[in-house]
Amino acid sequence: MHVNRAEPLVVGIETSCDETGIGIVRGRTLLSNTIASSMDEHARFGGVVPEVAARAHLEALEPAIHAALAESGVALGDIDAVAVTSGPGLAGALMVGVGAAKALAVSLDRPLYAVNHLVGHIAADILDPDAPPLEYPTVALLVSGGHTSLLLVRDLTTDVELLGETMDDAAGEAFDKVARLLGLPYPGGPEIDRAAASGDPDAIPFPRGLSRASDLAAHRYDFSFSGLKTAVARWVEQRQAAGEPVPVADVAASFREAVVDVLVTKALAACRDHEVPRLLLGGGVIANRRLREVAIERAAAQGVTVRIPPLSLCTDNGAMIAALASELVMSGRAPSTLHFGADSTLPVTEIQVAEEAS
Amino acid sequence: MILGIDTSLGSAVAVVEPDGVVRSQRESLDPRGHAEVIGSLIQEALAEASVTAAEITHVAAGMGPGPFTGLRVGIAAARTFALGRGIPVVPVVSHDAVALELLLHEALHAGFDAEDRSFAVVTDARRREFAFTVYRGIDDGGLPIRLAEPALAPRDELDAVLSRDGVERRDAERIPAALLALAAARAIAARRTIGPDDALYLRSPDVTMPGAPKRVSA
Numbered sequence: 001m002h003v004n005r006a007e008p009l010v011v012g013i014e015t016s017c018d019e020t021g022i023g024i025v026r027g028r029t030l031l032s033n034t035i036a037s038s039m040d041e042h043a044r045f046g047g048v049v050p051e052v053a054a055r056a057h058l059e060a061l062e063p064a065i066h067a068a069l070a071e072s073g074v075a076l077g078d079i080d081a082v083a084v085t086s087g088p089g090l091a092g093a094l095m096v097g098v099g100a101a102k103a104l105a106v107s108l109d110r111p112l113y114a115v116n117h118l119v120g121h122i123a124a125d126i127l128d129p130d131a132p133p134l135e136y137p138t139v140a141l142l143v144s145g146g147h148t149s150l151l152l153v154r155d156l157t158t159d160v161e162l163l164g165e166t167m168d169d170a171a172g173e174a175f176d177k178v179a180r181l182l183g184l185p186y187p188g189g190p191e192i193d194r195a196a197a198s199g200d201p202d203a204i205p206f207p208r209g210l211s212r213a214s215d216l217a218a219h220r221y222d223f224s225f226s227g228l229k230t231a232v233a234r235w236v237e238q239r240q241a242a243g244e245p246v247p248v249a250d251v252a253a254s255f256r257e258a259v260v261d262v263l264v265t266k267a268l269a270a271c272r273d274h275e276v277p278r279l280l281l282g283g284g285v286i287a288n289r290r291l292r293e294v295a296i297e298r299a300a301a302q303g304v305t306v307r308i309p310p311l312s313l314c315t316d317n318g319a320m321i322a323a324l325a326s327e328l329v330m331s332g333r334a335p336s337t338l339h340f341g342a343d344s345t346l347p348v349t350e351i352q353v354a355e356e357a358s
Numbered sequence: 359m360i361l362g363i364d365t366s367l368g369s370a371v372a373v374v375e376p377d378g379v380v381r382s383q384r385e386s387l388d389p390r391g392h393a394e395v396i397g398s399l400i401q402e403a404l405a406e407a408s409v410t411a412a413e414i415t416h417v418a419a420g421m422g423p424g425p426f427t428g429l430r431v432g433i434a435a436a437r438t439f440a441l442g443r444g445i446p447v448v449p450v451v452s453h454d455a456v457a458l459e460l461l462l463h464e465a466l467h468a469g470f471d472a473e474d475r476s477f478a479v480v481t482d483a484r485r486r487e488f489a490f491t492v493y494r495g496i497d498d499g500g501l502p503i504r505l506a507e508p509a510l511a512p513r514d515e516l517d518a519v520l521s522r523d524g525v526e527r528r529d530a531e532r533i534p535a536a537l538l539a540l541a542a543a544r545a546i547a548a549r550r551t552i553g554p555d556d557a558l559y560l561r562s563p564d565v566t567m568p569g570a571p572k573r574v575s576a
C-alpha cells in the first residue's frame with residue numbers, strides 16, 4: 001500500500017466527550033475542522049451525560065464526515081490514512097469513533113492510526129499557519145471540562161511526560177459546578193466569565209488547591225478543584241444564612257482568579273523547574289480570556305513564551321487527531337493494528353496505540 | 359455481495375452473495391469487546407470470502423435491540439464502511455436474523471408448522487430485562503413476518519406475557535450475521551425497507567436531573 005509520507009491526507013475522528021469531530025489535514029495544513037456538538041442536549045443536566053453523548057455521536061458521525069469532505073473538497077478515495085482517538089475519554093463515546101474508524105480504514109484499505117486525545121490537543125498547535133514551528137521541549141497545560149493536565153513534551157510523536165493532573169474535578173467542571181451554585185446556566189465557563197467582568201478578583205480569598213508547602217511535596221504539579229468548589233458553596237451559604245445578598249460578580253471573579261492563579265502558577269513552576277522557556281496552552285477552557293491574560297503576563301515576567309493554538313482548535317476536534325496522525329505518518333511510524341479498543345484512562349505517554357511491529 | 363455486521367449481542371460479521379450463499383462468517387461472543395474486535399472481524403470476513411472491500415455492494419446493519427454501548431459500534435462501523443465505498447446501508451432488526459434462521463431451519467426439518475405458530479425471539483437486554491420480538495411465518499419476499507415491534511419485558515414477567523398470547527419462546531445467544539445479510543438481500547430484491555434508520559435502544563438514556571445544589575455547611 002503506497003502512502004504519501006511527505007504530505008499525507010488524513011481524516012481524523014474524535015468522539016471522546018460531547019463533540020463529534022471530523023478533521024481533514026494534508027500534512028500540516030488544515031482542510032476541515034468539522035464539529036457537531038451535543039452540548040445543548042446536556043445543558044439541562046448541568047454536565048455531559050455519557051449515554052446522551054454516545055447516542056449523539058452515532059447520529060452525527062456520518063453527516064459530519066460528509067460535511068468535512070465537502071468543505072475540504074477531497075474524496076474519501078484520496079485519503080492516505082484514517083486517525084482516531086482511542087482515549088482517554090468517555091468509554092461509550094470513544095467506542096463509536098473507534099468502530100467507525102476501523103471500518104472506514106478497512107473499507108478504504110488505508111492505514112489506521114489510533115492516537116491519544118491529550119497529545120492531540122498539543123498537535124492542534126501545528127495547524128496554526130501563522131505560528132513558527134513547535135520547539136522542544138515545551139511544557140503544555142491542557143485545561144477543559146474533561147481534563148486538567150500538565151505535560152512536558154520533548155517530542156510530540158515520541159516523548160510526552162505527565163507532570164501532573166487533577167486529582168478530582170477538571171477545571172472546566174469546576175466552572176460548571178460553581179456556575180450552578182450561582183444560578184448561572186451550563187456551560188459555566190462563559191457564564192462565570194461574563195459575571196466576573198464587573199467583579200473584584202481579590203474580593204474573596206478562595207483557596208488555591210494543592211498549593212501549600214505540605215501539598216507541594218507530593219503534588220507539585222497536580223491540581224484539585226473540589227475544595228475550591230466547596231469553599232465557594234460555603235461562602236455563598238453563609239451570605240444567604242446571614243440574609244445578605246450574594247455579590248455574584250465578586251464571587252465569580254474571585255473564583256475564576258483562584259482557578260487561573262493555580263493553573264498558571266503550577267505551569268510556570270514546571271517551566272522553571274525543567275528550565276523550559278516555552279508554555280503551550282490547550283483545551284476548551286483556554287477560551288477563558290482571563291486565563292490567557294494572566295498566563296501571558298506572568299510568563300513574560302519569567303521569560304517564558306506562551307503559545308496558544310487557534311481557539312477553534314482548542315476545544316475537542318478531529319483536526320488535532322488528524323494532525324497528530326499526520327506527524328506520525330511523516331515521521332515514518334507504522335500504523336496501528338486493528339486490535340485496540342477504547343481506553344478511557346489511556347496514559348498520555350501512549351501517544352499512539354497498538355503500533356504494528358515493523 | 360453483502361457485508362452483514364451486528365453487535366447487538368456479541369460481534370458478528372458475514373459476507374453473503376445476493377442469492378444467499380454464505381461466503382464467510384466471523385464472530386466473537388464476547389458481550390463487551392465490540393470496539394476491539396470489529397475491525398479484524400470485518401477484515402477476516404472479507405479475506406475468508408476472498409473478496410475485496412470494493413466488491414461489497416451493500417452493508418446490512420443490525421439495528422438492535424441490544425445493549426447500547428455495543429450496539430452502536432456495529433452500526434457506526436456499518437455506516438462508515440458503506441460511506442468509504444459509496445454504497446448503501448440496509449438496516450435490519452437484529453431479531454429478524456434469528457427469526458429467519460429459525461424459520462429456514464424448521465422448514466428444512468418440517469417439524470415446526472411455522473405458518474400456524476407464533477414465536478418470540480428473546481435476547482438479553484441486561485438490567486433484568488429481555489428484549490423480544492414476536493413473529494409468525496414468512497412472507498412472499500422470504501422475510502419473517504413481525505407481529506409486533508421489538509419490546510422489553512422484565513425477566514420474570516416475559517413468560518406470562520408470551521403465554522397469554524400463545525407465543526412460543528425462542529431464546530437467542532447470538533445474532534447470525536449471515537442471516538442478517540440474507541434478510542437484507544431479500545429486502546433489496548423486494549425493494550423493501552425492513553429496518554429502522556435509528557438504533558433500537560428501546561430505553562431512554564439514564565440521566566439524573568440535577569436538584570438544587572447540596573448544602574455544604576453544617
Ligand SMILES: [Zn+2]
Binds near residue numbers: 121146147283
Ligand atoms: Zn479534550
